[in-house]
Structures are given as structure tokens and as C-alpha cells.
Amino acid sequence: MPSNCVLQFDTTYWGRHFAVVIFMDSASHRGLYHKLIEGKEQLSDYQEEIAYLQSQDVKVLGIVADGFQGLREAFPSIPFQYCQFHQMQRIRQLLTSNPRLQASIELKQLVARLSQSSRQDFTHALELWHDMWRSFLAEKTWLSDEKWTYTHRRIRAAYYSFKRHLEVLFTYEALLEAKMPKTNNAIEALNSILKMRLRIHRGISAQRRRELIANLLSAY
Structure with a gap:
């Protein structure tokens, strides 16, 4: 041991x-x-x-x-x-391997840079993406009986998956001496x-x- x-x-x-x-x-x-x-x-x-x-x-x-x-x-x-690999897999499941909407395409490109990014750089890039697509993510589709749902639920889910895990995606940066893998x-x-x-x-x-x-x- x-x-x-x-x-x-x-x-x-x-x-x-x-x-x-x-x-x-x-x-x-x-x-x-x-x-x-x-x-x-x-x-x-x-x-x-x-x-x-x-x-x-x-x-x-x-x-x-x-x-x-x-x-x-x-x-x-x-x-x-x-x-980080599991995070990337989750985003790909939500966005598919060949997304068509521009917001999905840009978020998928951001995913591809995750393993080469620092916490600071990735956080900044994710914030810029969200600022660009904030109104798009807020779009709603009205259903019957006065109920509604978010129009772009899978893209929202991908973004909030990143937000939820962001603080633990780069823990390894503080443990470089211990050689913590990402x-x-x-x-x-x-x-x-x-x-x-x-x-x-x-x-x-x-x-x-x-x-x-x-x-x-x-x-x-």
C-alpha cells in the first residue's frame, strides 16, 4: 500500500x-x-x-x-x-454528434477544448457563450392547458451540466504536485x-x- x-x-x-x-x-x-x-x-x-x-x-x-x-x-x-471525459460524454449525448443549431455547434466546439483549457479560460469561454445565447436558452414553447416548456431543453441541459460541475472539473490544477489526473x-x-x-x-x-x-x- x-x-x-x-x-x-x-x-x-x-x-x-x-x-x-x-x-x-x-x-x-x-x-x-x-x-x-x-x-x-x-x-x-x-x-x-x-x-x-x-x-x-x-x-x-x-x-x-x-x-x-x-x-x-x-x-x-x-x-x-x-x-472530464464523462462530462464530455454527457454533453455529446445531449447535443448529438452532429448538431445543427448554431448554439449547439458552438457549445460542442467548447467541449472539444475542455481537456486543453484551464479553469479560468474555460469559465470565461462558457460565460461568453451564455451571454451570446441567453435569450435563445430562455425561449419557451407553449403546450396545451396553458402549460409551457423550454424550447431548447437539451442545449439548456448541456449548459447547466457544465455549470453544475464547473467547480470540480479543474480540481487537478490545485494538485499538480500529487499528479491528480483530470x-x-x-x-x-x-x-x-x-x-x-x-x-x-x-x-x-x-x-x-x-x-x-x-x-x-x-x-x-
Whole structure:
């Protein structure tokens, strides 16, 4: 175990009712802890694993994750980095890969610059975009029974997703010495390796699959 580390963690599902939670040291890319779970992940799964590492005298310098609900609030004293790749994926889902509206096109171009931007530069660019399209985002479409909805809901959702996560998209800038990554790409690569190995053993029982995953992670 390292004496201190920046943790990357993620939960990967195999089917609807089985998943593995993985904690990785961002510096060495070594798996530090994993847990096989039945059903949906819970905040308590992450709390249990953090508690285990702290019981081993590991100082957690920061966390990199994809923003599971309540995660930041559960560890208020630990700096939290929201994975920039997951943020970019979310925006692309909302705007599509080939947006037609000019506001969407410009916001998508802004997304493409996220990983190369500083907090200051990106915040400024997002504010400029919002100033340009403020009235557009406020447009409403009237429905029946005197009800209305925002006309450009997906673009609004993309913008407010950025606003909601902005303060944790650039946490890594304050932890450059600890080499906090801005994405969870390393742990995603580990998940890809696991899935590739499991494809070779298609057709094995659920219990054998669990044992194989546990063995692979223990050896990583």
C-alpha cells in the first residue's frame, strides 16, 4: 500500500445485478481495493472502501470519479475531480454528434477544448457563450392547458451540466504536485482489459465469472 495516493474509482456492471467497484492508485495504476456487489452500487460501498484504505494508514490526497450522487458530500475533506471525459460524454449525448443549431455547434466546439483549457479560460469561454445565447436558452414553447416548456431543453441541459460541475472539473490544477489526473481513463482501461478477458470465457457460470474477476483484479 502507498502511504498516500490520489484515488481513481469506478463501478462496472456485468448484467443488471452484478458489478465490481474498483479503487486504483493514480500514480502506479495499481488496484488497491475492489469489491464485488450484487444489485446497484451504494454510497456505502465507497465509504467502506475509503475507510479500509484509511485503516491501512493510506492518506487519500484526492478522488477522481464520475460523480456518483452524494459522493462529493460524503468526503467533504477530500478534493474531488469530476472526470472530464464523462462530462464530455454527457454533453455529446445531449447535443448529438452532429448538431445543427448554431448554439449547439458552438457549445460542442467548447467541449472539444475542455481537456486543453484551464479553469479560468474555460469559465470565461462558457460565460461568453451564455451571454451570446441567453435569450435563445430562455425561449419557451407553449403546450396545451396553458402549460409551457423550454424550447431548447437539451442545449439548456448541456449548459447547466457544465455549470453544475464547473467547480470540480479543474480540481487537478490545485494538485499538480500529487499528479491528480483530470480523467478516469486509466481505470476505464483496466475495465476494458477485464471485459476482454471475460469474453474469452463466455458461457461460464455466474459464480465462476465472479471468481475470475476477483482473481484478475487481485493479480493486477
